[in-house]
Amino acid sequence: MSDRPAKKQNTLFVGALAKGLKLLRAFDETHTDLSLGDLASRTGLDKSAVQRLANTLHVEGMLVKDPATRRYRPSHQWLEMAYAYYWSDPLIGRAMPKLIELSRDIGETVNLAELSGEHIIYALRLPTQRTHFAATIAGRRLPALSTSAGRAMLATWRPEDREAAVRDWPIASFTPATTRDRGTIRDLIEDAAVRGYAISRSEVILNEVGVAAPIVAPDGRAAAAIHVSVSGHSYDLDRINRDIAPAIQDAANTILA
Amino acid sequence: MSDRPAKKQNTLFVGALAKGLKLLRAFDETHTDLSLGDLASRTGLDKSAVQRLANTLHVEGMLVKDPATRRYRPSHQWLEMAYAYYWSDPLIGRAMPKLIELSRDIGETVNLAELSGEHIIYALRLPTQRTHFAATIAGRRLPALSTSAGRAMLATWRPEDREAAVRDWPIASFTPATTRDRGTIRDLIEDAAVRGYAISRSEVILNEVGVAAPIVAPDGRAAAAIHVSVSGHSYDLDRINRDIAPAIQDAANTILA
DNA sequence: GTAGCATGTATCATAATACGATACTCCGCG
C-alpha cells in the first residue's frame, strides 16, 4: 500500500458475502444457466473470484452445476426461500383464502401485488388457462407506475407523496401501447383515487386489462393490492365496472378487516 | 498459530459467503423474524460475525430490518429468487398449462413436485378453497418416502435403486396416521409401480388423500410428479381410481411428450 | 429506585482469508 492513508475499512460490511449475492442476482428470466465467464461478465468480478464464489454457492447447495456443460443454475433452495418468505409475510396468510375465493368467483387470473421500493412484486398468483406464462409465476417485479396494482396503491397515498412518486419513480415500456406520459399516469392514479380501483390496458401485455384494488392499511395507505387480469376482448369498461371491480374491492377490503 | 503445521486452506471455498448463506437458512416456516441473538443461536456463529453478516444482507436488500424491534425478515428478493428459479427450470413452463387444465377439470388442489435429494419439493401449487395454508405455497420440502409424489417417482426407478432409497432415505411423521414402517412404504411403492400412480392417506395432513403420477423422463426414470390432494371425506378408493387418477396420469404423461 | 442482565452497537489488533495474477489443461474450431 502506498504511503497515502489507507481507506478506512467498513468493518460492518462483509465484501465476500456481497459478491456472492451479486452472483445470485446474475440469474433472471433471461439468464437461466450461466457459465463462469457469463457470471464474470454479468457481475464485473474477476474470473478467479467468480470461480471461488460459484464453487462455494454450489457446495452450499444454492447453485446446481451441470457436469457436462459446467454451467450453473438456481437450485431448489431458491424455492425454499420463497417458502420462508411466505411464512414471514403476514399478508400472505390473510390474502390467500380471499384470492382463492375471488379466483373461483370470477374465473380470471388473480394476483396479490406488494409494493417493493418503486416497483411492485407479484407475491401470489392464481392463474387460469388464459394466463401468459410470465404472468403465472410469483416473484415478478415491475415498475409501480406502469401497473394497475401500483397505481391503485399510490391512489391511497397523500397527494404530495403521490405526486413525488409520479414525478420520480421509473416507468417502463412493455408494449407499443404502454403509457409513457407521466401526466396520463397521474390522471389514471387520480381516477383510481376516485373509483377505489385502477384499470390499465395493454401496459405489460397487449390487450390485457388489469384491474386492481388497494389493500389499505389502518393508516389509510396501501402497500399491497389485489390485481385481476382479464382479456380486453372479453371485457369492455362497463363489464369491468359492473362485474369485476366490485368483487376485487370486496375481496381487498376484507383482507385487513 | 502454534508451530503445528497450519491446516491447509481450501482456496476454492469462501467461508464468509458460506456463513452468510447459513444466516439465510435460519429463516423457515417457524422462524419468520429473527433477532441477532436468534440468528447467533440458530447458526452457531459468533455474535459479532452475525452482526456483520446480517448488516450486509440488509444493505444488499436480502433482509428487511424492523427499525422498532431490530429484528430481521426475508425481503422481496426471496420471491425474486423463486421467479429466477421458475425460468431456469424447463419443466415449469411445460407443466404449468397442464396443471392449470387439470385443476380446472377436477376442481382439486394440484401440485408439481420435484425430487430434491432424498426429499420432494413442491415447485408449483394450484390451491382450492379447501387447501390448508401450508399446502398452498410453493417451496415446501418433505421426505420423498413419506409422500405420494415421492413414492410415484421412486416407483419408476430400477428395483435396486428403489430398494436402496426405501432402506436409506429419511421418513418423517406428521400425523398419528403417518406410515412409519419401511416395509409398508416399499409395498406402497410397488403398488404404485403396478398402478402407475401412488395414493397416500393422512401422511402429512389428517384425512387428506394424496394421489400422484410420475413425470417419466426419456430414460424411464421420474424426478418429478403431478400430485393432487383431495379430502378423504369426499373420495373413496373407487372414486379416486375412477375419477382422479386417470386424469392425473394423462396430464403427467403429456408433459414431456 | 437501582442494579444486573440481555441485546445491540461500535471498535480494534491481528490472524486468516480472499484476492488477482498466472500457469496449466482441455476442447473446439478454423
Add this chain to the structure above:
DNA sequence: CGCGGAGTATCGTATTATGATACATGCTAC
C-alpha cells in the same frame, strides 16, 4: 495442427473478516 477460449489449480500477499471487548440502552427483578 495450432490457436484461442474456458475452466481449473496454485500461490504470495494485501486486505478483510475475525473474536474479543467496551459501551449503550432497555427491561426486569429485587
